[in-house]
Amino acid sequence: MAIITYVIVAKSFYTQLNVHLVSEALMKPFIVVRDPEAFQLLADETRRKILYLLRVKEMTVNQLAEELGLTSQAVYHHARRLLNGRMIEVAREERVGHLIESYYRATAEDFLLSTGKIKAKSVHDKEHVKEQMTAVFKAYKRLGLDVEYDDSKISRLVDLWAKLQAGCSGCMKPELEDEIWGMEELSVLEKSIAGEIMGSLLMSDEEFATSEKNRRELRAFLRSLLKKEKASPVKKLKAVA
Numbered sequence: 001m002a003i004i005t006y007v008i009v010a011k012s013f014y015t016q017l018n019v020h021l022v023s024e025a026l027m028k029p030f031i032v033v034r035d036p037e038a039f040q041l042l043a044d045e046t047r048r049k050i051l052y053l054l055r056v057k058e059m060t061v062n063q064l065a066e067e068l069g070l071t072s073q074a075v076y077h078h079a080r081r082l083l084n085g086r087m088i089e090v091a092r093e094e095r096v097g098h099l100i101e102s103y104y105r106a107t108a109e110d111f112l113l114s115t116g117k118i119k120a121k122s123v124h125d126k127e128h129v130k131e132q133m134t135a136v137f138k139a140y141k142r143l144g145l146d147v148e149y150d151d152s153k154i155s156r157l158v159d160l161w162a163k164l165q166a167g168c169s170g171c172m173k174p175e176l177e178d179e180i181w182g183m184e185e186l187s188v189l190e191k192s193i194a195g196e197i198m199g200s201l202l203m204s205d206e207e208f209a210t211s212e213k214n215r216r217e218l219r220a221f222l223r224s225l226l227k228k229e230k231a232s233p234v235k236k237l238k239a240v241a
Helices: 002-009 009-017 036-041 046-054 061-068 074-085 123-143 151-168 174-181 188-202 207-225 234-238
Strands: 017-023 028-033 087-095 097-107 108-113 145-147 226-229
Touching: 002 036, 009 151, 046 061, 046 097, 061 097, 061 123, 087 174, 123 145, 123 151, 145 174, 151 207, 207 226
Parallel strands: 028 108
Antiparallel strands: 017 087, 087 097, 145 226
């Protein structure tokens, strides 16, 4: 960002104008977000708009409030939550009279939401995944699959899914995953493939055997939910094509 470079070069000039540079770091191309609480932050439309604006330029709470047509108090509340979620940061502070005004910016241009390993023992995470699984099963009906499920079956499915995910808890370190996603020479799909292959390469024989066992258990449970096939999903997709 040219504006950050300019501020770095002209530090002494900005000091005379009562401007304090808080962060010299350039905005990152992306950040991998794994915290489920951070996912909830982006569910709010106002916070998404704030994040979008702060990707473009540094702004104060008052400037954001004017742009969004909201009160400064309301925007401050949203900004604090985004700040705690590390999605925005204070880029610089400027003294205006007896007050110090903070200029915020997004911490990255893009945020990659990664659920990582599902923690079935966490009620909050599990309820969120149950909602996702239910939505998936509802969508399957459009493919001609008639799946029988209720809350208890969905709960059991999430447990089995979490068990499968936990089968190789130490295979892929978060730092390594971030490094793969930071490889600019790879596309998003290629990064995903690279992560899958790396996880398989790092998996021990014991972890692989456990993973296969858990996968078979999950598949058997899924098959038990399938009441009947109204039409083959593959045939239906071919017919549409």
